[in-house]
Amino acid sequence: MAHLFLRTGPFTVHVETSCEEVIDGVTLLYDPACVLRRPAFCDYHVQIWQPPLRRHFRPQAVFLFDGHAPFLPGPRRHASPMLEWGMNWVIATTAHQFLIVHAAVVERNGLALVLPAPPGSGKSTLCAGLVFRGWRLLSDELALLAPGTGQIIPLVRPISLKNESIDVIRRFAPGATIGPATMGSTKGTIALVKPPSASIAAIDEPATPRWIAFPRFQSGAALELTPRSKARTFVELGESAMNYNILGETGFNVMSDLIERCDIGDFVYSNLDEAVSFFTRIADEAIPFAEAGS
Amino acid sequence: MSLPLLLREPGRITRLTLEEWDDVIPQARSSGILSRLATLAQADKDYWELPEPPRRHMEADQLLAAKHRRDVLYELDRIYEVVGGVLGTIVLLKGAAYLAADLPASEGRTFNDIDILVPEDRLGAVESLLQLAGWRTGEIHPYDDTFYRRWMHQIPPLTHGGRRTTIDVHHSLVPRTARVGAVTAAHLMGRIRRLPDRPGFAVLAPEDMVLHSATHLFNEGEFGRGLRDLTDLDLLLSHFGNAGFWGFWPRLVHRAEGVGLTRPLFYALRYCARLLGTAVPIEVEESVSRFRPPWPILRAMDFAFARALAPDHKSCRDGWTEPALFALYVRSHYLRMPLHLLVPHLVRKATRREAYHSAEASA
Numbered sequence: 001m002a003h004l005f006l007r008t009g010p011f012t013v014h015v016e017t018s019c020e021e022v023i024d025g026v027t028l029l030y031d032p033a034c035v036l037r038r039p040a041f042c043d044y045h046v047q048i049w050q051p052p053l054r055r056h057f058r059p060q061a062v063f064l065f066d067g068h069a070p071f072l073p074g075p076r077r078h079a080s081p082m083l084e085w086g087m088n089w090v091i092a093t094t095a096h097q098f099l100i101v102h103a104a105v106v107e108r109n110g111l112a113l114v115l116p117a118p119p120g121s122g123k124s125t126l127c128a129g130l131v132f133r134g135w136r137l138l139s140d141e142l143a144l145l146a147p148g149t150g151q152i153i154p155l156v157r158p159i160s161l162k163n164e165s166i167d168v169i170r171r172f173a174p175g176a177t178i179g180p181a182t183m184g185s186t187k188g189t190i191a192l193v194k195p196p197s198a199s200i201a202a203i204d205e206p207a208t209p210r211w212i213a214f215p216r217f218q219s220g221a222a223l224e225l226t227p228r229s230k231a232r233t234f235v236e237l238g239e240s241a242m243n244y245n246i247l248g249e250t251g252f253n254v255m256s257d258l259i260e261r262c263d264i265g266d267f268v269y270s271n272l273d274e275a276v277s278f279f280t281r282i283a284d285e286a287i288p289f290a291e292a293g294s
Numbered sequence: 295m296s297l298p299l300l301l302r303e304p305g306r307i308t309r310l311t312l313e314e315w316d317d318v319i320p321q322a323r324s325s326g327i328l329s330r331l332a333t334l335a336q337a338d339k340d341y342w343e344l345p346e347p348p349r350r351h352m353e354a355d356q357l358l359a360a361k362h363r364r365d366v367l368y369e370l371d372r373i374y375e376v377v378g379g380v381l382g383t384i385v386l387l388k389g390a391a392y393l394a395a396d397l398p399a400s401e402g403r404t405f406n407d408i409d410i411l412v413p414e415d416r417l418g419a420v421e422s423l424l425q426l427a428g429w430r431t432g433e434i435h436p437y438d439d440t441f442y443r444r445w446m447h448q449i450p451p452l453t454h455g456g457r458r459t460t461i462d463v464h465h466s467l468v469p470r471t472a473r474v475g476a477v478t479a480a481h482l483m484g485r486i487r488r489l490p491d492r493p494g495f496a497v498l499a500p501e502d503m504v505l506h507s508a509t510h511l512f513n514e515g516e517f518g519r520g521l522r523d524l525t526d527l528d529l530l531l532s533h534f535g536n537a538g539f540w541g542f543w544p545r546l547v548h549r550a551e552g553v554g555l556t557r558p559l560f561y562a563l564r565y566c567a568r569l570l571g572t573a574v575p576i577e578v579e580e581s582v583s584r585f586r587p588p589w590p591i592l593r594a595m596d597f598a599f600a601r602a603l604a605p606d607h608k609s610c611r612d613g614w615t616e617p618a619l620f621a622l623y624v625r626s627h628y629l630r631m632p633l634h635l636l637v638p639h640l641v642r643k644a645t646r647r648e649a650y651h652s653a654e655a656s657a
Contacts, residue, residue, distance in 0.1 A: 096358060
């Protein structure tokens with residue numbers, strides 16, 4: 001039985017596992033600075049377990065939080081991504097000190113770009129593209145907004161890529177460390193990417209939200225950024241926030257503040273290089289979305 | 295550090311070390327009493343000196359409890375719109391009752407279901423009205439549906455299609471077939487307490503409320519929230535036993551005898567006092583001691599409940615936890631109905647499960 005203590009931004013997670021896939025995954029994808037000795041207090045205690053009856057015949061793994069399984073067991077080859085999904089679930093259902101929005105977040109010059117989107121939209125691909133061209137990763141999946149300051153708190157963990165985007169990133173960033181591609185989950189083929197070390201080094205530095213772009217990858221489409229209404233964004237982000245209802249009035253205030261201070265647009269792209277230089281130019285030359293166009 | 299000890303002596307909470315918090319937070323979370331622990335801790339002037347990480351977890355859970363509170367209060371108004379007319383007064387049970395009556399037992403309690411008590415002759419009308427307003431019986435096997443309606447103390451749970459909130463409509467506190475106790479709505483309605491601050495709503499009389507909570511915990515076989523339910527009882531007993539409810543204790547004992555729920559009352563007082571240090575007057579303790587089971591059974595019960603009422607967390611389990619929980623589960627079925635109904639029921643359930651598994655395997 002192995003005990004791993006992971007530092008993932010504001011949370012320390014104790015992972016207990018007998019699955020080699022998980023140990024190998026952590027060794028490959030987590031920076032040594034994020035793998036701790038046993039701390040006095042861990043925010044979460046999770047386990048990835050092998051149901052004993054299925055050790056040889058179609059082996060399985062199951063994720064447990066405080067000894068309870070929130071999901072059904074999955075194939076053991078998914079044990080490593082299962083740890084990431086499980087941690088997302090645990091954080092989203094308990095960390096109500098933050099407003100948690102389902103979005104990737106990257107930062108440049110202290111300002112954060114929020115990429116909210118449903119799965120399959122190319123959010124993680126764009127996020128990975130940006131962080132391998134000088135942007136800093138804050139989170140690939142959950143944007144943690146701190147009430148009070150309205151800042152986004154980094155939750156730096158491996159980026160989860162699906163299907164074709166795995167090869168896209170392999171070509172785009174040949175130096176990136178990418179875990180084994182595991183096939184055949186309901187989400188398709190999955191591979192996890194190790195965050196760049198610069199993002200790890202700044203894991204304690206929050207960023208101020210400045211832009212919200214709803215990305216959509218569309219094969220063959222010309223790059224286009226269309227400004228969108230703040231009211232419509234409010235409704236959509238409210239729906240994609242995990243705990244907007246739980247935070248009540250605080251949630252409303254944090255969300256209004258976020259939307260108030262951001263430039264917002266719908267972003268369509270087909271070429272990752274183009275998309276990355278487009279946002280880098282916006283950030284470096286402080287171009288408003290309305291003038292960025294395409 | 296044991297969680298019941300902290301509940302009994304809340305002064306210890308602010309003196310916990312980080313290493314102790316590392317056990318206490320998961321235990322409290324999986325027992326469903328993290329926000330209740332927060333309420334206790336915040337009563338201490340040293341609360342702000344607590345280390346930040348455990349404080350964050352407790353406060354986050356309090357936000358969740360506050361959300362449940364808002365949701366339940368909102369839902370009560372919706373329910374009143376639908377069935378207020380046919381019922382006149384809606385009698386709330388369990389968590390919703392504690393909340394609507396603003397009892398200490400509602401502090402930091404997280405729950406989703408709303409339980410109401412309806413006279414049997416209004417069951418049909420209430421169910422139809424709720425269904426028309428969007429509450430539906432989920433997917434339920436026809437056998438289970440019949441089973442609920444014929445033998446149980448409630449109709450199948452109704453869930454609202456849009457808001458996903460669930461109402462349990464009860465017509466009695468114990469199953470129709472229960473070996474002990476006879477507490478139908480008819481026995482309770484004459485004694486309900488209307489809530490001046492919430493017109494249209496009422497709760498059970500204090501002694502009935504305690505007996506319901508005790509019966510629910512000690513005669514049913516689910517202990518995932520056992521410790522939470524025991525703290526409910528502790529808070530109810532302390533509140534009614536102290537604050538201006540003159541004659542509460544003798545009425546409680548008398549009522550338990552009247553409706554045949556003396557054994558659950560005995561267990562409630564015993565384990566509240568033992569585990570949570572609830573103050574039970576000595577003459578009440580003596581008076582309920584005649585309700586205790588023969589000593590071999592009592593020893594077995596002490597053994598089993600010590601495990602069932604511990605925090606639902608691996609650090610609080612031993613090799614006997616599973617057998618004890620299983621024995622209590624079997625006992626709950628035994629209490630629920632006579633053997634000539636129970637045996638066919640369990641056989642039916644067991645064979646159906648097999649059918650379900652084989653369907654899954656072939657799918």
